[in-house]
Amino acid sequence: MKLHRRVFLSGAIAISALLALPRALLAAYPTKAFGADNADEALSTLLGSAEHSPSDKITLTAPDIAENGAVVPISVATSLEGAESISVLVEENPQPLVASFDLTPGTMADVSTRIKMGKTSNVIAVVKANGKLYSTSKEVKVTIGGCGG
Amino acid sequence: MASGIRIRAKLKDGVAEVKCLMKHDMETGTRKDTKTGELIPAHHITDVTCEHNGKVVMTAHWGPAVSKNPYFAFQVKDAKPGDTIKVSWVDNKGATDSVEETLK
Numbered sequence: 001m002k003l004h005r006r007v008f009l010s011g012a013i014a015i016s017a018l019l020a021l022p023r024a025l026l027a028a029y030p031t032k033a034f035g036a037d038n039a040d041e042a043l044s045t046l047l048g049s050a051e052h053s054p055s056d057k058i059t060l061t062a063p064d065i066a067e068n069g070a071v072v073p074i075s076v077a078t079s080l081e082g083a084e085s086i087s088v089l090v091e092e093n094p095q096p097l098v099a100s101f102d103l104t105p106g107t108m109a110d111v112s113t114r115i116k117m118g119k120t121s122n123v124i125a126v127v128k129a130n131g132k133l134y135s136t137s138k139e140v141k142v143t144i145g146g147c148g149g
Numbered sequence: 150m151a152s153g154i155r156i157r158a159k160l161k162d163g164v165a166e167v168k169c170l171m172k173h174d175m176e177t178g179t180r181k182d183t184k185t186g187e188l189i190p191a192h193h194i195t196d197v198t199c200e201h202n203g204k205v206v207m208t209a210h211w212g213p214a215v216s217k218n219p220y221f222a223f224q225v226k227d228a229k230p231g232d233t234i235k236v237s238w239v240d241n242k243g244a245t246d247s248v249e250e251t252l253k
Contacts, residue, residue, distance in 0.1 A: 034210070034213075070216060073220075090214065094179065095213070095214065097212050099210065101208075102207065102208045102209065103207060106201055107225055108224035111223050
């Protein structure tokens, strides 16, 4: 019986190591930041600070009214020098952090995607540039929520 | 094997505008199964990597609040015809998918 247990354990370890492998090749996934239930906590966990100053060099494109909260098209672009990352948060979502994009000099600071919104909320785009956080926000009215069902 | 990512890249003045659509459920983990009333476990893309000629130019971390069958568009600088753009993702269950496109 002891042997069986050993075989089982070594097998289990091998499988878990295998599952962890693709994860290890990438930068650590910020589980805690995505699990945070308010925007400030998500930002300080992800970027080290929750303080961000408004900037008119960030363009956040989002609809004024979203008919379907499950699919809200947004795009964020910035002309800030040395932009390192773009993060998108929806204030009223159960977990506000939606996505975070790490930029390199090889890409333009311009991303578009589609997000889910639980209800009418401010959408905040936060750009990290030269170690500081800049942001812009826009209220999007949602007629049908996109979180849960 | 056919990829679940559809990609289109357009080259203009040295900048490649890449648009992709990824096939993924993006379950939030807060939805309930209508028949059993049990929560459907979260299943979503966590990491997206974009490569230009094999060099990583952008990485993204996604939460479950990115829409089902995600759309993602970005722009790559210093691109020219013949360059390759590769987009790949990993989800929270360890599944992956990728696609490679050559610029025209």
